[in-house]
Structures are given as structure tokens and as C-alpha cells.
Amino acid sequence: MAATSVILDATWEHIVLVYTTLFVSILVAVPLAFASLYNRRLASVVMNFANLVQAVPSFAVIAIVVPFLGIGFVPALIAIMLRALLPIIKNTYIGLTSVDPALIDYANGIGLSEWQIQRYIRLPNAYPAMFAGIKFAAILANSIAVLTAFIGSGGLGEIIFQGLIGYNTGKLLSGAIPAIVLALLIDYSFTLLEKKLTPQYMKS
Amino acid sequence: MTGIVREIVMLWEKHLLTMRTIEHLQMFSTALTISVIIGVSVGIFIYTRPRTASPVLNFLNILETIPDLALLVILLPLLRLGTGPTIAASVIYSILPIARNTYTGLKGVDDQYIYVAEAIGLSPRDILLKVRIPMSLPLIAGGIRIALVFIMGVVTLGGLVAAGGLGTVLQNGIQLYEKDVILLAGLWTGILAVILDLGAGRIEKKLYERYGTWQPHR
Amino acid sequence: MPTQRLFERIESIELQQISKKYGSRFAVESLDLSIEGGELLILIGPSGSGKTTTLRMINRMIEPDAGNILINGQNIIQLDPVSLRRNIGYVIQNIGLFPHMTIGENVGLVPKLEGWDEIRTTERVRHLLDFVSLPPDRFIKRYPRQLSGGQQQRVGLARALAMNPPLLLMDEPFGALDPILRKQLQKEFLEIKKEIGRTIVFITHDIEEAFRLGDRIAIMDNARLVQVGAPEDLIFEPVNDLVADIVDTDRKFKHMDTLNVKDLMTPLDAKYILDGSMDARNAVEIMKDRDTEIGIVFENGILIGKVEMVNLLKHEESHPFLRDIAKPMKVFAPRDSVATALSEMKKSGEYMAMVMNGDTVGGMLVSDEVLLKLI
Numbered sequence: 041m042a043a044t045s046v047i048l049d050a051t052w053e054h055i056v057l058v059y060t061t062l063f064v065s066i067l068v069a070v071p072l073a074f075a076s077l078y079n080r081r082l083a084s085v086v087m088n089f090a091n092l093v094q095a096v097p098s099f100a101v102i103a104i105v106v107p108f109l110g111i112g113f114v115p116a117l118i119a120i121m122l123r124a125l126l127p128i129i130k131n132t133y134i135g136l137t138s139v140d141p142a143l144i145d146y147a148n149g150i151g152l153s154e155w156q157i158q159r160y161i162r163l164p165n166a167y168p169a170m171f172a173g174i175k176f177a178a179i180l181a182n183s184i185a186v187l188t189a190f191i192g193s194g195g196l197g198e199i200i201f202q203g204l205i206g207y208n209t210g211k212l213l214s215g216a217i218p219a220i221v222l223a224l225l226i227d228y229s230f231t232l233l234e235k236k237l238t239p240q241y242m243k244s
Numbered sequence: 245m246t247g248i249v250r251e252i253v254m255l256w257e258k259h260l261l262t263m264r265t266i267e268h269l270q271m272f273s274t275a276l277t278i279s280v281i282i283g284v285s286v287g288i289f290i291y292t293r294p295r296t297a298s299p300v301l302n303f304l305n306i307l308e309t310i311p312d313l314a315l316l317v318i319l320l321p322l323l324r325l326g327t328g329p330t331i332a333a334s335v336i337y338s339i340l341p342i343a344r345n346t347y348t349g350l351k352g353v354d355d356q357y358i359y360v361a362e363a364i365g366l367s368p369r370d371i372l373l374k375v376r377i378p379m380s381l382p383l384i385a386g387g388i389r390i391a392l393v394f395i396m397g398v399v400t401l402g403g404l405v406a407a408g409g410l411g412t413v414l415q416n417g418i419q420l421y422e423k424d425v426i427l428l429a430g431l432w433t434g435i436l437a438v439i440l441d442l443g444a445g446r447i448e449k450k451l452y453e454r455y456g457t458w459q460p461h462r
Numbered sequence: 463m464p465t466q467r468l469f470e471r472i473e474s475i476e477l478q479q480i481s482k483k484y485g486s487r488f489a490v491e492s493l494d495l496s497i498e499g500g501e502l503l504i505l506i507g508p509s510g511s512g513k514t515t516t517l518r519m520i521n522r523m524i525e526p527d528a529g530n531i532l533i534n535g536q537n538i539i540q541l542d543p544v545s546l547r548r549n550i551g552y553v554i555q556n557i558g559l560f561p562h563m564t565i566g567e568n569v570g571l572v573p574k575l576e577g578w579d580e581i582r583t584t585e586r587v588r589h590l591l592d593f594v595s596l597p598p599d600r601f602i603k604r605y606p607r608q609l610s611g612g613q614q615q616r617v618g619l620a621r622a623l624a625m626n627p628p629l630l631l632m633d634e635p636f637g638a639l640d641p642i643l644r645k646q647l648q649k650e651f652l653e654i655k656k657e658i659g660r661t662i663v664f665i666t667h668d669i670e671e672a673f674r675l676g677d678r679i680a681i682m683d684n685a686r687l688v689q690v691g692a693p694e695d696l697i698f699e700p701v702n703d704l705v706a707d708i709v710d711t712d713r714k715f716k717h718m719d720t721l722n723v724k725d726l727m728t729p730l731d732a733k734y735i736l737d738g739s740m741d742a743r744n745a746v747e748i749m750k751d752r753d754t755e756i757g758i759v760f761e762n763g764i765l766i767g768k769v770e771m772v773n774l775l776k777h778e779e780s781h782p783f784l785r786d787i788a789k790p791m792k793v794f795a796p797r798d799s800v801a802t803a804l805s806e807m808k809k810s811g812e813y814m815a816m817v818m819n820g821d822t823v824g825g826m827l828v829s830d831e832v833l834l835k836l837i
Contacts, residue, residue, distance in 0.1 A: 095393050095441035096434040097400035098312075103414045103430035107423035183311035187401070190418060200317055204404065209321050216314040227309045360558030363523055364572055364621065365465070365547035374571065378562045454605075455562045 047199065051218050054195035057113070057188070058181045058222075061120045065177060069125050070170075073132035074158065083133065090126040098123060098184045106191055116193030120184045124177040131173025135166025171237065175230040182226055186219050196222075255428050259413050264429075265436070268409035271327055271399045272440075275334035279391050283339045284384065287346025288372075297347060304340035312337065312398050316405060330402035330409075337398055338391030345387025349380025382451040389444040396437040410436075464576045465545035472499040472628045472661040473534045475520065480529035482515055488685040489515040490526070495680060495687055502655060502662040503690075504676035506669065506708065511682040513665045517631050520663065521550045533629075548572060551622030551630040555637040557614050559606035559621070565591070566602035569621045576625065590620040593657075595650065595772040610753045612643045612771075619651075623658070630662045636671070642734075642828060643755050645813045646770070648674055669708055681705050723803050724796035727817045727825035734758045734826075738766045738785030742774045745784055749774075758816065758826075759788040765816055765823075767791050791816050796824045803827060 076083035093101070102119045109115040139162055147157050189197025196219045203211030256262070286304075290297040307315075315336065319329035353376050361371045403411020410433045417425035475497040482490045490512040497503050505513040518524040519531060522543045531538050538546060559568050569590055570583040578586070588598040594616040606614055615635060622630060636644040636651075648671060655662065655675070666672055672679050673693050680690040681704070689701045693709070700706040733752040736745055738761030749757055755771035767788035777787055792815035794803045807815055807829055817824035 092438055095396070095437045097397040097437055099397070099400040099403075099411055099414055100430045100433040100437070103418060103426045104434065106418060106421075107427045111418075111421075179309050183313070186311045186313045190404070190415075197313065200313065201404075203317070207320075207325070212317045212320060216311075216317040219311050219314040220318070223309045223311055223314075224306065227306070356556055356558050357560060359523075360552075360554065361560075363521060363547060363552040363554075365544050365550075366572075366575070367544045370575055374575075375560060379560075381562075 047196075047214055047218060050194065050196045050199055050215070051222070053193075054182075054185055054197075054219070054222065057116065057120070057185045057193055057195055058178070061117050061124060061181050061185070062174070062178050064117070065121050065124045065128055065181075066174060068121070069128035070132055072125075073129050073136060076129075076133050077136055077162075086129055087133070090130050093122065094126055098187055102184070102188060102191055111192040113193055116185070116188035116191055119188060119191070120181050123184055124181045127176045127180065128170070128173040131169040131176075132166055135169030136162045138169070139165045167237070168234075171230075171234055175227075175234065178226050178230060179223060182219070182223050186215075251424075252428060255425060259416070259425055259429070261410075261413065261429065261432065264408065264410050264413050265432075267407075268399060268411075268433075268436075271330055271334070271402060271407065271409055272395055275331045275338070275395045275399065276388075276392060278331070279335050279338040279342060279395065280388060282335065283342025283387065283391065284346050286339060286343040287350065287384075288377075290343065291347050291350040292372075301340070301344060301347070304343065307336055308340050313401055313404070316398065316401055320405065325406040327402065327407045329405060330399060330407040333401075334395040334398040337394045341390035341394070342384065342387040345383045345390075346380060349383035350376045352383070353379045379455060382448060382455050385444070385448045385451050389441065389448055392444050393437070393441055396440065400433055465542075465548050468541060468545060468549045469534050469628055472497075474499055474532075475629075475661070475663075476530075476532040476535075477516070477519075478530045478532070480516070480519060480526045480531065482512075482519065482524060482526050488512075490519070491685040493529070493687050495690065497661065497663060499661055500659060501677040502664060502675060504672040504679040505663065505665045505682060506667065506672050506679060507682035507688075509667065512685045513682050514633055516682070517633055517663060517665055520629075520631060521547050521552065523547075548576070548625055549627050549629070551625075551627040553618050553622045553630070553632045553635045555634040557618040559614055559617055561606055563605075564602065565596075565604050565606065565609070565617050568606065568617060569624055571621070572624050586624065587620075590623055591617075593623070593654065594620045595775070596620070597775050597778075600775065600778075610750045610755075612639060612647065612753065612755045613750070615639065615647065619654075628660050630660055632662060632664045634665050634667065637666070637668075640753075642814065643753075644671075645828070646755050649813070650772070651675065679709075681708060721800045722796065723794045723798045723800055723817055723827055724824065726800050727796070727827050729825045730758065730816075730823050735760060736769065736784055737761060738783065738788070740784050741781045742769075742777045742784065742787065743781060745769065746771065746774050746778060756814075757784070758791075759784045761785055763821060765791070765793065765818060768814075793818050794827060795819065804829060 072086060076086055098119075101122050102116075105115050105119040105122070109118060143161060144157060147161055152160070185193065185195055186197040186200065189195050189201055196215045199211055199215030200219075201215075203209070203213075203215060286300065290300050312333065316329055316333040319332050323329040323332055350372075357375055357379065358371060361375050366374065399407075399409055400411040400414070402409050403413070403415040410429055413425065413429040414433065416422075417429055477493055477495040477497075480490055480493040480495075481488065493512070493516065495516075505516060507513055515524055519526050520538075522538060522541075559565075560571075563571065566584070566587050570578075570587045573583045573586055587602065591598040591601055596613060596616055601609070601613075601617075606617070609617065619635070622632075636647050639647065652675065664675060666675075676693065678690060678692055679696055681688045681696070683704055689696060689705050691699075696705055696709045700709060733754055734757055736748070736757040736759050738759050740748075745757060749755065749771055757769045759766040759769055766785050767790045769784055769788050773787070792803075792807060792810065792812060794815055794817050796817055796819055803815065807813065807827070813829045815827045817827055
């Protein structure tokens, strides 16, 4: 069994890693999704790449990062991002493109500028899909962040790996259980948030 | 150029990548077979007992959010190190996509076919076996394809709990910080997963072409 | 598991005081109807009049709230629904062929479930496909989506006949087909009907179809049976205005004498035109894509005659040109009298003729369409 303070520190490290990655991923993914709207080539490259990388095991993604970036917090963050970006880009893009074309026509007709169309029509339409993508990315990031302890990111995974070395069940569980609790909390809080943020007219 | 190829071959042989690949695929196929059997059975079960559908799917959804390594680790006290917990964790992860798609597929069969099937004298059991299940195959295949990706992910983690497979090579490479091994094994694992996924994608597409796009009068 | 053969022959079907309610509305109310063995009884009436509900109660797809249905004196409530349905053939408008099964598997499904062996099933399937004019070698391995609407409807009929049921229920089987194709299938169905001599209950909303096919006609309105009888009974002694309205053919022929062919002809749809230099196999593919079963053959702008899908399929192997197998058609001039034209067509048993103004096409004269235009 690891000391409580060790567990708390590791949990904090874990949370920092997950949310930093999530934040950076959103910052990168949303503009990319918008850019894909204007460039069909970019859109098809991004979507195909997204679908391919989704099939690659997380451990392999983490491993491939090491020869290029070494180990530590930043390589871990990049590795997680490689996986977490994709659901956000994909869902945002799908949300943005699934607007009824007649609505866009109408918006053009009443003289909305390109920017206004993006801001007031496409973006709100994309919210639910985007949010689902972010929720999925958060759960994915939480999952991979356990694994990145293997390349020196710290966090709850580190306690697990210490437990694996000497096969110490207490340590294994004191790393695994908080990670599971965090996952459930993410799922629960995002579900609550989703209910709060969904505009009235979209609720069924 | 030949120098690189020679080096790759040497690395490949030194780290027993052929054997590791076989171990990897053995765990993968065992887990996939079990997942398909359990997943399809659960899907049929919740279809035939609609009241159970929502609680069962919700429960499986929660299992899905658990970090894969954490799930693997909490199985260790029960199943010890090795292939056992790896396969068990793979299966737990992949029941949901298969069961959910099976359930959606069975429910989604157009009423007109069910109606005709009843009218020409098919029993409820015949309707399930001859009409609903075959007509759900494209969706079930879609679920199996998602499961396949999950299983590849968990099986790769198996290296960390002494299950063998390609994860073992990744683990050793990272621990010894041998960049060339890490890159080779990492890329190979990725390529293998992508090939399997693409293969499953083709089968899924074939099934859709055969069963999915049918209309009575075009 | 083989189910019991419940009846070899239908002596009678008795519907006694049948009622079915949905909510507070009667779908069928206190209906009494006797169907005689071997007859083709038509159920006709406005939509929502209770025809389909009545039909579905005969094979227990719907259970009546009150009343009894007896087949050969036996109350069907005592029979197992699955065995009952396997003794009754069923054909509906949207066919419902299973998309994941070949034509052969669709037709052979129930025989297979009945435990027939492979050889016997295949033999039966081939016989049935032949019976509905679909050459078995060509169709048995195909999937439903590879067939035209008319071909699918034939397969639907073959499937219904699979267990050689003594009773056939048909719910607007030709309703979704275009008028020419419908005529063609009706013509073939009449021949089939003669051959099989079984009891048939047939729903339609087309009074022409009813007169053409039915031995007796039952008229339903507002959940009730209004009148049942032979066509002449309904025409000469209608019990009320509704019946008179439905069957009144007088009106249709009222102005006939003063009309010319050109007043009632239909334009020739390009989808029916085929070139005489085309070979039969090609023509079959094109007709399938256009969902037609009949083609009008021209060569260098000159009318050669007509070809029918059924015949083309028989000739296909020898690759003949259409010009050599097209059958001559009746040709009328736009100024000919409609009455004369129709009676000539009726005499030779044809339902369509060409209208030609010298060498230019005027249109087609289709007997069904003519009647519809007169109403």
C-alpha cells in the first residue's frame, strides 16, 4: 500500500497531465476542424489519418514518440494528444458539416457574413457532437495517462508500475483504484455538464 | 538501403519479433472469439428481454470508461500475471460494442420483413435465426470491428504483465532505451493493428453491400 | 420440423359475426361472409374499409375481438398459428422478399423449415420459378435487389405457392406496378389461376381488376360488408348507391360512340421503345433497369411490333434480334373510333395497341387507361 500523501500527489499529477492535454487538444483540434471546412484536401487527410491512428494501440503510440522526443511530461503529453485530438476534430467537423444546407442558403440570403454564419449557425449546431468528442477524449486521456507513467510522466501509473516490479498488490490497487474513480468522475461530471449546456431547443 | 534492411532483419531476429507476433495474434484471436460469443449472446439476451437492455448497456458503458491498464491491474490479484488477465480485460472491454451493435441490429430490422415472415408461417425462433440475425450481420460486424481495435490495445499492454506478445518488446525497448527497437516494434504493432482494422472494414463493407442497401423497387 | 397438413382442399371458409376494434373505432364490424372452396373472392372498398383487417384475420395475423372463423367447419382458433399460416399462401403489395437470401432461398425457405431435403426443395423451387415465368437457371442464385419490381412480384407469388397451399391470400399484389405491367401480370395470373384451381381471397381497389379476376366480389365500406355477389349481381342489383358507384360501368361507356382514338390514347413513354437490331439478352437487361416487362420495337423509325419479357427470357440463349421475334401489334389511326378499337382489341385478347399517324407515332391505346380516362 502506498502512503496517502503519495497517492494524493500522484492523483494531482495525473489530473494536471489529463487536463493540460485536453486543453491543448481542444485548442489545436477546433481550429483544425474549421480549417477543414475550407479545404477538402485537408479534411480528407485529417479524417483518414484520424481513422487510421484510432486503430493503433496506445502503447505503440507512446513507444513511437520516445525515439523522437525522449521521455518525460512533454513526450507523454504529445503521445496522449495524438490520440485525444482525433475524436475532437472528427466530431467537431461532423457537427459543423451536418448543418442543413438550406439553413446556410437562407443565412446567406439574409446577408450574414461568412464569420457570422460560422459563429451563429455552424458552431451552435456542432456543440452536441463537439461535446461528445471532448468527453470521449477526456476519458481516453485519463486512460492513456496511466500508461504514460512508463515514459516518465509521473501520476497514478507510476504507483502501478512500482507495484508491478515487486508484484505488490497493495501498490497496484492504490494506483489503479484512484484512476478508475477519476474515470467515473469524468464520465459523471461530463454527463452533468452536457445536460446543462445542451440548449433547450435541442433537448428531446 | 540494403544496410537498413539488414539492420531491421537483425533487430527483428534478435528480439524474436516473429514469435512475439504469433503470441500477440494468439491472445488477440482467443480474446476476439470469446468476445464475439459473449457479446452476441448478451446482445440477443437483452433483445429478447427488453427490460434488461438499458441497465445492461449502462453497466457496460461504465466498464468502458475504466482506464485499460487499471482494469488489467485490478484483475491481477484474481488471475495472476500472464495471458489470463490480458485476455479477460480484452474481453470485458469489447463486450459493449458487440452487444450494443447486435442489439441495435436486431431491433432495427424493418417491420415489413418481420410481418411477411410471420405471414408465411415462420415461428418466433425461425424469425430470430433466419431473418433478424442475418439481417443484423453488417451492424454486428461493425461492432466486432470496434472490439478488434480495443482488443489490440489491451493485448499490447499484456507485455507489462508478463503475457508476452509485442508489448513485451516495447516494454524492454523503453526500459533499456533502445530507440531503434522501440521504433521498429512500435511501428510494426501499429501497422499490424491498422491492417487488421482495414481488413475488418472491408468485410463490414461487403456485408453492407450484400444486406444493407436493399430497397424493394430501387 | 414438419407441420401438419391441415387441409388438402378448402370446402368452405365461414366468417361469422366477426368484429375487430382499434380503440373506439371498428375496423371490422359484425361481418358475415362465406367463401366457397375453389373460388376467387375479391375484397374491394375504400381504404380504411376493413379489407386488410378481414384478410389478416383469416391467417390469424390479427385476432378478432368477437366472432368465429371456420375453415372446412373447423374453428381456426383451435389451430396453431404457425401451422395454419404454412397452409395458407400470402402475397402482399410490397412483396417483402428477404434481401439477404437468394431468390432460390426465399422461395425454398418454408420447405426447408419443413424439413425437406436439398434435392426436393431445389426441384420445387425450380418448378415454381418456371411456373411464374422466371427461368430458374437465370434467377435462382440472384438476390432480390437484382430484380425488377415485376420480377420480384413473381417471386413473391412463387414463395406463396411453395407449400402448395389450398388457400391463397393476396393483398393488392399488383397495386404498386405501373398499369401496363399490372395488366400483363393479371393476364398471367389468370392462366396460373386456371392451372392451380385453389381458393383465393384477393384485395384490390381497382374495380377493373376485380371484374377481370374475381368469381365473386365482396364490397366493404366503413368496417362493414355491404354486398357480395357475382359481377352481374352487383351491376344489375346494387344494394345501395355506394355499390352502384363502385361498379357502375354504364357511365364509362356513355360517350364512347362520339370519341376517337386520339382522345383517349396515352403518349408512348420512351422507356418502352427498343431498337430492332438489339439482341434479346441486351433487351432483357435494359427492360429490367427500366422496370418494364414489355417493349415496343422500332427499326429505322418503323414499328416492328412488341416483345414481352417472358418470351425474351425463353429466347435469350439463341441471341436472336428483336426484329426477328417481335410480335405484330394492332395499329389504329388517331381518327378511328374508340369503341371499334376496343372491341377489336377485346376480340383478339390484347390489352394494348399502337396509334400511328402514317409513319409517325401517335401514342398507345391501353384498354385499362381508356376506362380510367372515361370515369
